[in-house]
Amino acid sequence: MTDAPRSPESAGPEPERAPSLTPPSASELVGAALGDAARRAGLDPSAGGPTGHVVWRAMGGWRGILESVLPSLVFVILFTVTYDPETQRGDLWLSLGLSVGLAAVFTLIRLLTRSPAGAAIGGLVATAGAAALALLTGRGQDNFVFGFITNAAYGTAFLVSALIGWSLIGLAVGFLMNEGTRWRSDKRKRRVFFWLAIAWAGLFAFRLAVQLPLYFAGDVTALGTLKLIMGLPLFAPLVAVTWLAVRALYPAPAK
Template sequence: MSDDDARRDDAATPLTPPAPEEPSASRVLGEALGQAARRAGMDPSDEATTGKVVWKAIGGARGIVESVLPLMVFLISLALWPEQLAVAVVASIGAAAIFTVARLIQRQPPSAALGGLIAVGVAGALVLFTGRAEDNFIPGFITNVAYGSAFLISALVGWSLIGLAVGFLMDDGIAWRADKRKRRAFFWLAIMWAALFFLRLGVQLPMWFADVDVQTLGTVKLVMGIPLFAPLVAVTWLVVRATYPRMSS
């Protein structure tokens, strides 16, 4: 074949664009975690004070009410009508539903309130199925196991969930894994978050097995909710800012 023939064949052959690179699992997970953190107001690339970050992460006054009111309504209803489980369940679901409807009316993202509504609905259905008010706490136990295990395993295998989220938010990808300082910081942050969830489980589950009254168990759950979550958000924020000092310059 002559050179002219070869050139004609090359010209006639359509150029095939390279196949797009498949996103790695770490990148996909990092993007998901990073976007969730950004929606929660925990984007370390933003200029914000620690107090503002914590306040936004817990959803402000509205987020606090959305978090605690359904359980408080459940506990108050049980105190007033101890034998009327259905009343307590309906009241707590109704309280959660109000927030979801309000967000829809105001055209705000309903994800947080909707997630709370689903959780309250599942807990309520379990209470009605078993006839035991204390079973309202079982979904919370399962959630603590799931989140605590996820953070712990991610730390132990060297793929801290905190690191994946921050790497995406700071356009660092997974480069943080090659930096001993960052890797150590994200390891301990993941361990601290795992400890939070397992601490809740370690305190509340024995109380549940010991048949501690629902009012006491509910109060302990409230105390170990936002009052423990908020300080850990602050610690996480401060450590990340120290790890990426350029973002505060």
């Protein structure tokens, strides 16, 4: 006798479907990369925490501040002290040597203490590359060229992402909040992420607008001083504004 067909209720569980083999989109890849970078910097909105603590972590604490400031500060001080008005040159070898040496010491300390060394290694490579360019040309102001390139690249990326509707801030936050790109269908989020990206683009453009004239004028002391002033002192408040804006869009669940 032929078995009667089973009803859906009596049928066993359906076999599991094979996972989708669709490759991730470009926006998903960019969002994942930016989100991972933000998480490592302590800027995960889902983690919560006071704004001041978040900004402090983003700057890397005392160690991060020293690693960011001291090499440039040492270069500016030594170049200024050894500057000869007649030749209009400072001692580049001494100034750049100690600057790169400090960056190398910070990197070595991180490696020996098994601390995350990615940022320190990147800073060492950038510092050494900038020093090599300055020594090659014999001009102290060329020590800042790589910084100009970095500011121009970041500023352009933030500006373009905002103008085409794919804010880099939105991509990073969407990944961190497990939202993907769904934020683009929310007008409020799109507007906030647009202006945040514009603000970051404005920061990088402002640095270039102020510092480039000093570069072409060859004023190394003023250029180095303004680079320090326009570094963390401008970075920290914008991190705080970004954090507060994102937390307003994604309030923590009530306990």
